[in-house]
Amino acid sequence: MTHLLARDPAFAAAEGLHHPAKAQRVIYLFMSGGPSHLDTWDYKPKMRQLFGQDLPKEVRDGQRITGMTAGQKTLPVCPSKYEFTLCENNDSGVWVSELLPHTASVAKELCVIHSTFTEAINHDPAITYIQTGSQIPGRPSLGAWLSYGLGNLNENLPGYVVMHARTSFAEQSLFGRLWGSGFLPSEHQGVLLRSEGDPVLYLSNPRGVSRDDRRAQLDALEALNQAQYDSFGDPEILSRIKQHEMAYRMQASVPELMDLSDEPDEVFALYGQEARQPGSFAACALNARRLAERGVRNIQIFHRGWDAHGNLPKEHESQCRDVDQGCAALIKDLRRLGMLDETLVVWGGEFGRTSYCQGNLTRENYGRDHHPRCFTVWMAGGGVKPGITYGRTDDFGYNICDADGNVLRPQPNKDVWTPGTMHIHDLNATILHLLGIDHRRLTYRYQGRDFRLTDVHGHVVHDIIS
Numbered sequence: 221m222t223h224l225l226a227r228d229p230a231f232a233a234a235e236g237l238h239h240p241a242k243a244q245r246v247i248y249l250f251m252s253g254g255p256s257h258l259d260t261w262d263y264k265p266k267m268r269q270l271f272g273q274d275l276p277k278e279v280r281d282g283q284r285i286t287g288m289t290a291g292q293k294t295l296p297v298c299p300s301k302y303e304f305t306l307c308e309n310n311d312s313g314v315w316v317s318e319l320l321p322h323t324a325s326v327a328k329e330l331c332v333i334h335s336t337f338t339e340a341i342n343h344d345p346a347i348t349y350i351q352t353g354s355q356i357p358g359r360p361s362l363g364a365w366l367s368y369g370l371g372n373l374n375e376n377l378p379g380y381v382v383m384h385a386r387t388s389f390a391e392q393s394l395f396g397r398l399w400g401s402g403f404l405p406s407e408h409q410g411v412l413l414r415s416e417g418d419p420v421l422y423l424s425n426p427r428g429v430s431r432d433d434r435r436a437q438l439d440a441l442e443a444l445n446q447a448q449y450d451s452f453g454d455p456e457i458l459s460r461i462k463q464h465e466m467a468y469r470m471q472a473s474v475p476e477l478m479d480l481s482d483e484p485d486e487v488f489a490l491y492g493q494e495a496r497q498p499g500s501f502a503a504c505a506l507n508a509r510r511l512a513e514r515g516v517r518n519i520q521i522f523h524r525g526w527d528a529h530g531n532l533p534k535e536h537e538s539q540c541r542d543v544d545q546g547c548a549a550l551i552k553d554l555r556r557l558g559m560l561d562e563t564l565v566v567w568g569g570e571f572g573r574t575s576y577c578q579g580n581l582t583r584e585n586y587g588r589d590h591h592p593r594c595f596t597v598w599m600a601g602g603g604v605k606p607g608i609t610y611g612r613t614d615d616f617g618y619n620i621c622d623a624d625g626n627v628l629r630p631q632p633n634k635d636v637w638t639p640g641t642m643h644i645h646d647l648n649a650t651i652l653h654l655l656g657i658d659h660r661r662l663t664y665r666y667q668g669r670d671f672r673l674t675d676v677h678g679h680v681v682h683d684i685i686s
């Protein structure tokens with residue numbers, strides 16, 4: 221019913237699955253590998269006074285660290301080498317690193333969350349956790365849940381589209397389960413758009429096969445699948461039929477989508493000339509806007525290479541150059557087109573990085589280990605408060621604290637939510653809420669249990685909602 225009603229623009233603009241939606245779609249910019257919050261968003265000037273000194277034991281307080289630094293004799297305090305600017309907005313402001321000058325120009329649109337946290341300390345479980353709500357592979361992804369709950373606005377394009385942006389430091393692999401459908405019907409899985417060759421594998425017909433030939437083949441295949449369904453009753457067979465039909469329609473819709481030749485020069489001036497290069501982050505960001513215009517509800521761009529254990533300045537400077545202008549341009553473009561208020565943009569990774577150095581430390585070069593205790597995510601548009609920061613960390617960017625500097629120890633598996641914190645279940649619950657979904661009621665029965673994205677946890681953080 222939601223899928224059918226979603227085709228009505230009035231319904232799509234005003235309603236959600238459980239309550240009126242503030243956003244119609246989400247564009248998720250995922251920085252895979254764990255960006256350093258300390259070098260991008262979380263300004264900690266007091267660390268400069270303690271350069272190279274051992275991190276006070278009471279700050280770590282016995283918290284788990286990875287095997288990559290557990291053998292170090294000391295954990296030297298490592299301040300960021302970069303300058304920060306306060307981008308003021310009325311009575312508040314957002315600190316932004318010099319690494320992100322373009323993003324700083326849209327700081328008034330951002331809700332910067334400093335108190336995001338997770339239990340996972342290594343990449344694969346951490347990415348799987350934030351994308352699917354479980355550290356164990358096999359659960360549906362956020363985009364699959366949205367497709368299942370809200371349906372599709374464009375019959376010629378998938379409801380969930382994924383892109384991989386080019387990077388110079390592609391250390392960490394990405395797995396299809398991160399945009400997979402898990403135990404949901406397979407029609408809800410993300411479709412990966414490629415930057416080389418066919419945008420989708422086997423999109424073009426083989427030589428000698430016309431579109432009429434393809435139509436005849438699919439009609440015959442549908443008849444066989446329908447007969448099989450009538451015999452066995454497996455609902456996945458119906459999903460297969462739907463996927464075949466979507467693939468046929470995409471043969472016409474996707475090439476037009478990926479052809480940027482109709483974009484005016486001022487758009488490329490906004491996104492940067494890299495947007496003319498297929499596979500660049502800027503090109504992916506521009507395609508995200510085009511997908512949003514065409515009714516795709518969930519768009520995700522993965523950008524790898526943020527795992528800076530050594531030589532962080534060289535790597536993060538490259539990474540930030542990749543994404544900075546594209547992020548800012550996407551927000552400005554959505555605002556220019558009147559789409560930002562109904563489009564939720566999310567930026568972040570699976571965890572942050574440590575305030576102590578991994579390996580050798582100098583003022584110009586250093587590395588940082590994984591840090592799940594607190595990290596920064598920002599959101600824009602789609603019903604979040606603009607130009608604010610939410611949550612605080614201590615003077616070392618190591619622990620979440622309250623306004624008086626007292627360290628908070630939020631318990632993610634408890635029913636009581638700690639104000640000022642944002643567990644990744646809270647983040648996903650809030651994203652669903654903004655799209656008109658009660659995360660507690662979007663469920664799917666599998667193996668005798670009702671599953672949901674946030675498992676049995678998660679709280680909507682109303683403090684960031686406008």
